[in-house]
Amino acid sequence: MATFRSVFILCIVVVVVNFAVLDLVSGQRSNRTSLWKTLSGDAPLVIARGGFSGLFPDSSSYAYNFAMSTSLPDVVLWCDVQLTKDGVGICLPNLLLNNITSISGPGEKTYSVNGVPTKGWFTVDYTMEDLQIYWLTQAIWSRSQRFDSNQFAISTVEGVAQENKPPGYWLNIQHDAFYSQHNLSMRSYVLSVSRRVVVNYVSSPEVGFLRSIVTRFRGSPTKLIFRFLEADKTDPSTNQTYGSLLKNLTFIKTFSSGILVPRSYIWPVNIDQYLQPHTSLVADAHREGLEVFASDFANDNTFSYNYSYDPVSEYVSFIDNGDFSVDGVLSDFPITASAAIDCFSHISQNSSGQAMRAIISHNGASGVYPDCTDLAYNQAVEDGADYIDCSVQMTSDGVPICLSSINLIDVTTVPQSPFSNLAVIVPEIQQNAGIFTFNLTWKDIQSLKPAISNPAVEYTLFRNPAYKNAGQFLTLDDFLTFAKSKRLSGIVISIEHAAYLAENKGMSITDAVLDALNKSGYSNQTALEVIIQSTNKAVLTRLKEQSKYKRMYMVDEDIRSVDDSSIKDIKSFADYVAISKDSVFPEYSEFTTGAINSVSKLKSFNLTVFVYVFRNEFVEQAWDFFSDPYVEINTFVIGGDIDGVITDFPGTAAAYRRNKCLGRPTLPPYMTPVQVGALLQAIAAAQLPPAEAPYPILTENDVAEGPLPPVSKVTPTTGGTTEAPNTPPSSQPGLTACIFLSSLSMLLASVLLL
Ligand SMILES: *[C@@H]1O[C@H](CO)[C@@H](O)[C@H](O)[C@H]1NC(C)=O
Numbered sequence: 042m043a044t045f046r047s048v049f050i051l052c053i054v055v056v057v058v059n060f061a062v063l064d065l066v067s068g069q070r071s072n073r074t075s076l077w078k079t080l081s082g083d084a085p086l087v088i089a090r091g092g093f094s095g096l097f098p099d100s101s102s103y104a105y106n107f108a109m110s111t112s113l114p115d116v117v118l119w120c121d122v123q124l125t126k127d128g129v130g131i132c133l134p135n136l137l138l139n140n141i142t143s144i145s146g147p148g149e150k151t152y153s154v155n156g157v158p159t160k161g162w163f164t165v166d167y168t169m170e171d172l173q174i175y176w177l178t179q180a181i182w183s184r185s186q187r188f189d190s191n192q193f194a195i196s197t198v199e200g201v202a203q204e205n206k207p208p209g210y211w212l213n214i215q216h217d218a219f220y221s222q223h224n225l226s227m228r229s230y231v232l233s234v235s236r237r238v239v240v241n242y243v244s245s246p247e248v249g250f251l252r253s254i255v256t257r258f259r260g261s262p263t264k265l266i267f268r269f270l271e272a273d274k275t276d277p278s279t280n281q282t283y284g285s286l287l288k289n290l291t292f293i294k295t296f297s298s299g300i301l302v303p304r305s306y307i308w309p310v311n312i313d314q315y316l317q318p319h320t321s322l323v324a325d326a327h328r329e330g331l332e333v334f335a336s337d338f339a340n341d342n343t344f345s346y347n348y349s350y351d352p353v354s355e356y357v358s359f360i361d362n363g364d365f366s367v368d369g370v371l372s373d374f375p376i377t378a379s380a381a382i383d384c385f386s387h388i389s390q391n392s393s394g395q396a397m398r399a400i401i402s403h404n405g406a407s408g409v410y411p412d413c414t415d416l417a418y419n420q421a422v423e424d425g426a427d428y429i430d431c432s433v434q435m436t437s438d439g440v441p442i443c444l445s446s447i448n449l450i451d452v453t454t455v456p457q458s459p460f461s462n463l464a465v466i467v468p469e470i471q472q473n474a475g476i477f478t479f480n481l482t483w484k485d486i487q488s489l490k491p492a493i494s495n496p497a498v499e500y501t502l503f504r505n506p507a508y509k510n511a512g513q514f515l516t517l518d519d520f521l522t523f524a525k526s527k528r529l530s531g532i533v534i535s536i537e538h539a540a541y542l543a544e545n546k547g548m549s550i551t552d553a554v555l556d557a558l559n560k561s562g563y564s565n566q567t568a569l570e571v572i573i574q575s576t577n578k579a580v581l582t583r584l585k586e587q588s589k590y591k592r593m594y595m596v597d598e599d600i601r602s603v604d605d606s607s608i609k610d611i612k613s614f615a616d617y618v619a620i621s622k623d624s625v626f627p628e629y630s631e632f633t634t635g636a637i638n639s640v641s642k643l644k645s646f647n648l649t650v651f652v653y654v655f656r657n658e659f660v661e662q663a664w665d666f667f668s669d670p671y672v673e674i675n676t677f678v679i680g681g682d683i684d685g686v687i688t689d690f691p692g693t694a695a696a697y698r699r700n701k702c703l704g705r706p707t708l709p710p711y712m713t714p715v716q717v718g719a720l721l722q723a724i725a726a727a728q729l730p731p732a733e734a735p736y737p738i739l740t741e742n743d744v745a746e747g748p749l750p751p752v753s754k755v756t757p758t759t760g761g762t763t764e765a766p767n768t769p770p771s772s773q774p775g776l777t778a779c780i781f782l783s784s785l786s787m788l789l790a791s792v793l794l795l
């Protein structure tokens with residue numbers, strides 16, 4: 042714990058602020074109850090499964106503390122109750138200690154659990170004292186294991202209540218029959234513990250268990266909730282399947298005041314993971330007077346393509362769909378559920394936020410449809426992008442078109458086409474063989490189908506297969522005509538490989554762009570702002586000489602800072618700068634290391650700073666952002682002070698901008714930027730990832746480039762040299778916590794100590 046000391050001292054002030062925030066929020070909530078189609082009319086509850094188990098080991102002290110300080114003020118802490126050999130109630134997500142604790146070695150047993158022979162280390166074979174030597178671990182292996190450390194002792198049910206004093210406490214009794222077979226009584230345990238600590242909810246998937254306690258809880262504030270498991274599973278106490286029990290809600294109501302169901306009971310998904318129309322379950326249950334809680338929410342497991350990896354939109358479909366609202370959601374990421382309820386529900390489509398100056402699409406809404414297609418651009422406009430973008434490529438017959446890659450293999454079905462034999466190696470462009478736009482005519486390219494981008498394919502996260510080859514490619518002219526008819530702030534036109542095309546293909550891509558703009562009427566002062574983007578100074582310098590369009594310099598490497606002379610240089614030919622996410626908040630092993638000064642430095646020279654590329658897929662975000670694309674955007678916009686985002690999912694950025702919480706005088710904890718670098722501080726020394734070399738500083742040498750070569754008359758042979766990028770040596774940036782010493786950003790560090 043010594044590492045946290047210094048953090049603690051700096052953060053005391055903020056803890057006080059947080060309490061003030063919570064009071065404020067609770068005050069606001071009570072005024073708004075009638076909006077909700079819950080049974081009571083109150084806002085739905087957030088139930089934190091094992092605390093913030095999406096980040097820290099389930100049921101650990103960090104997980105519970107962190108859930109409390111990042112969620113709605115009335116968050117309910119969920120504890121899966123297991124019993125030890127000596128009858129002590131502990132919070133653990135499973136009756137087996139495997140995976141969820143550090144247990145190993147001899148002692149595995151095989152017992153029948155609801156009729157299924159199950160092997161492992163069972164809590165019933167260990168006394169509470171035996172368990173003291175083990176610690177809690179992250180059971181879901183796609184989450185970070187770096188918080189597994191011996192500081193997380195197994196907690197007792199009473200301990201969790203006493204340490205956290207939660208506004209709501211929910212005990213889930215998953216197994217009564219099993220413990221009875223081992224001569225341990227859940228009934229006695231629950232009745233006795235509820236006399237010692239406040240228990241607001243008791244849930245169980247066993248009818249027999251709930252019926253055995255219902256009379257004892259009648260008239261008490263404790264609510265009994267029947268938990269449905271998958272429809273084909275059988276309740277051991279009645280031998281009925283959950284599917285058949287669901288048909289008899291009147292019966293369920295005789296011993297419970299609510300039900301907890303997997304989310305697919307409400308919004309079924311088909312085998313291809315598409316959302317089906319919602320069921321009538323919530324309405325049916327509400328008619329019976331039963332509350333409905335939905336389970337299995339996790340940011341790293343949004344369960345249908347229809348949500349485009351946006352966890353907030355999933356919650357919203359359960360709580361604000363016009364027809365009904367569930368009464369609570371059981372989540373591993375309570376911060377996202379809290380934001381969905383308080384900030385993202387009941388928003389009018391026309392509300393406009395001011396938090397962020399601009400949303401620029403990245404190849405259109407390429408998270409939804411294939412890059413640079415008519416569908417992707419249309420979606421970007423509908424989703425609320427301010428600028429749509431075209432990466433210009435040239436065809437062999439000199440037509441400028443919009444395509445995210447000069448290599449057709451990346452974004453089209455060319456490998457399955459008659460042109461598949463046109464692969465060549467062009468070292469000036471890339472090391473591997475490619476099939477390049479400049480080798481095919483526009484007509485040839487039109488005969489190909491678009492192929493959707495799957496940047497997270499190595500994690501087997503795919504974008505909507507239904508749209509995998511949907512849409513049409515556009516010429517630059519088509520794009521310009523389309524953009525003119527839409528309500529947009531402007532367009533971004535990206536130009537790369539200009540020198541190669543001039544020297545080797547006899548084409549001036551800059552002239553082609555200028556001609557197209559002129560022809561489409563953009564040369565007049567149209568309402569649309571035109572921004573030409575390039576990673577190449579020579580291109581932007583040429584454009585500056587020949588036009589009045591705005592220019593954006595894209596820095597195509599991760600940088601730690603920018604020196605003054607290179608900023609002055611950039612300023613001489615560009616109005617905007619685009620830098621990578623890592624250049625704003627450097628990462629190592631997917632943890633942010635702490636803030637740096639690229640953005641403030643660029644902004645001090647009056648450059649507008651855009652950051653690329655934001656994506657919803659949770660693997661695209663540092664752990665610090667909790668697999669929540671909104672937390673990431675919020676931290677960049679408020680914590681990083683950037684001017685705008687370049688995103689595959691403009692819909693998510695636009696929803697962020699519309700959220701109701703940004704307008705408040707004090708931001709609630711779930712809309713507070715995270716303190717970058719703090720999570721790394723929370724990792725025990727032994728678990729720290731190995732150090733990595735820091736990013737370089739951007740210097741004038743990196744920016745400087747000679748003028749564009751003249752356009753050649755004939756098509757010459759390939760050749761030329763490519764320059765290795767400069768990577769000057771530099772020292773390791775300090776991993777200091779609390780660099781942003783502001784009341785808004787301190788939350789994370791303070792929480793780790795409570
Ligand atoms: C432990 O985790 C692995 C991988 O997630 C899984 O295959 C296995 O079934 C888990 N074991 C138990 C007892 O949960």
Ligand SMILES: *[C@@H]1O[C@H](CO)[C@@H](O)[C@H](O)[C@H]1NC(C)=O
Pocket residue numbers: 222223224
């Ligand atoms: C439970 O108690 C019964 C009766 O005292 C005994 O026969 C049985 O072996 C016990 N079962 C276990 C698993 O300890």
Ligand SMILES: *[C@@H]1O[C@H](CO)[C@@H](O)[C@H](O)[C@H]1NC(C)=O
Pocket residue numbers: 277278279280
């Ligand atoms: C359920 O089925 C099992 C095995 O078929 C039987 O032993 C048990 O008595 C049944 N329980 C009830 C409540 O019907």
Ligand SMILES: *[C@@H]1O[C@H](CO)[C@@H](O)[C@H](O)[C@H]1NC(C)=O
Pocket residue numbers: 288289292
């Ligand atoms: C509902 O369950 C109760 C208790 O098992 C039973 O008596 C009743 O017949 C059931 N009703 C229906 C419609 O299945």
Ligand SMILES: *[C@@H]1O[C@H](CO)[C@@H](O)[C@H](O)[C@H]1NC(C)=O
Pocket residue numbers: 315316317318319347507
């Ligand atoms: C989900 O997406 C699929 C494929 O685009 C569509 O057919 C279906 O109607 C969508 N489901 C809902 C509930 O909107």
Ligand SMILES: *[C@@H]1O[C@H](CO)[C@@H](O)[C@H](O)[C@H]1NC(C)=O
Pocket residue numbers: 389391392393
């Ligand atoms: C949205 O539009 C409606 C109707 O045009 C208007 O009444 C409402 O005030 C608008 N809301 C916002 C936040 O602009």
Ligand SMILES: *[C@@H]1O[C@H](CO)[C@@H](O)[C@H](O)[C@H]1NC(C)=O
Pocket residue numbers: 463465467479480545759
């Ligand atoms: C394709 O481009 C490469 C590189 O410029 C060139 O060598 C080759 O001849 C071209 N092939 C065709 C079919 O145009």
Ligand SMILES: *[C@@H]1O[C@H](CO)[C@@H](O)[C@H](O)[C@H]1NC(C)=O
Pocket residue numbers: 555556559560564587
């Ligand atoms: C734009 O077009 C007009 C006529 O259509 C022409 O006079 C002008 O020179 C063109 N400007 C550029 C930059 O090509």
Ligand SMILES: *[C@@H]1O[C@H](CO)[C@@H](O)[C@H](O)[C@H]1NC(C)=O
Pocket residue numbers: 559560561562563564565
């Ligand atoms: C510029 O605007 C004027 C007046 O609207 C129009 O007559 C002219 O054709 C426009 N020029 C171009 C190149 O679009």
Ligand SMILES: *[C@@H]1O[C@H](CO)[C@@H](O)[C@H](O)[C@H]1NC(C)=O
Pocket residue numbers: 645646647
């Ligand atoms: C930035 O712009 C402001 C206001 O336009 C101006 O006062 C300031 O001098 C500018 N700073 C630099 C470094 O250009």
